[in-house]
Amino acid sequence: MQLPGILEYHDINLLPKDGSLEYFYPFFNEEDSDRFFQKLYTQTEWIQDEMEIYDKVHPLPRLISWYDESCEWQPELLEIKRFVEDYTRQKFNTVLLNLYRNESDHVSWHSDKARNSADNKVIVSISFGETRKFQVKHKWDKNLAPISIDLMPGSMVIMKNMQDKWLHRVAKTAIPKAARINLTFRNIVKEF
Numbered sequence: 001m002q003l004p005g006i007l008e009y010h011d012i013n014l015l016p017k018d019g020s021l022e023y024f025y026p027f028f029n030e031e032d033s034d035r036f037f038q039k040l041y042t043q044t045e046w047i048q049d050e051m052e053i054y055d056k057v058h059p060l061p062r063l064i065s066w067y068d069e070s071c072e073w074q075p076e077l078l079e080i081k082r083f084v085e086d087y088t089r090q091k092f093n094t095v096l097l098n099l100y101r102n103e104s105d106h107v108s109w110h111s112d113k114a115r116n117s118a119d120n121k122v123i124v125s126i127s128f129g130e131t132r133k134f135q136v137k138h139k140w141d142k143n144l145a146p147i148s149i150d151l152m153p154g155s156m157v158i159m160k161n162m163q164d165k166w167l168h169r170v171a172k173t174a175i176p177k178a179a180r181i182n183l184t185f186r187n188i189v190k191e192f
Contacts, residue, residue, distance in 0.1 A: 020158070025152050025156075028080075033154035061106050067094065094188050100179065112186075113163075130178040135148045136167065137167050
C-alpha cells in the first residue's frame with residue numbers, strides 16, 4: 001500500500017473563516033478501505049458509553065473505542081496512523097473510534113474539547129464503511145450557511161484551529177444505512 005496519488009476530490013479549505021477544514025477522497029483505496037473496515041469492525045473492543053442529560057443517564061447513540069500511548073494498538077490502527085502522519089506531517093498519540101451501526105446512530109452538534117491550548121489544533125478524521133453526511137456550522141456567525149460533506153469510505157478530513165469557533169455533527173437519518181467506522185486522530189499534550 002502507498003500514499004494516495006491522484007485524489008478524485010480535494011477541497012483546500014471549506015471554511016470561509018476561523019480555521020480550516022479539508023476533505024480528501026479517496027485517501028485509502030476501496031480494497032484497503034474494505035480491509036480496514038472488516039478488521040476494525042470485528043477486532044475492536046467496542047463499548048457503549050453513557051452521557052448525562054438533565055440528570056438522566058443515556059447510552060451514547062454509537063459505540064466507541066479509545067487508544068492512547070498507555071495501551072497496545074491494533075496493527076491496522078498503526079498502519080492507518082503511519083499513513084496519516086506521513087501525509088499530514090503531524091504526529092498523533094490518540095485515536096477515538098466511533099462505530100455508527102445504522103441510520104439511528106449519530107453524534108449531535110459539538111466541538112471537540114481541549115484540556116489545554118495545544119490539544120485539538122489538528123484533528124484528522126478517517127471514514128470506512130457506509131457514507132454519512134458530516135455537517136459543520138459556525139457557533140456565532142448566523143450569516144454563514146452550514147457546510148455538508150458526504151464522508152465516503154476511505155476519505156480523510158483534516159480540521160485545523162476550528163474547534164473553538166465551529167460545531168460539527170453526524171446526524172441520524174431516515175434513510176437506511178449500513179455500519180460506518182470513523183477514526184479521529186489527535187495529539188493530546190500531557191501536562192506535567
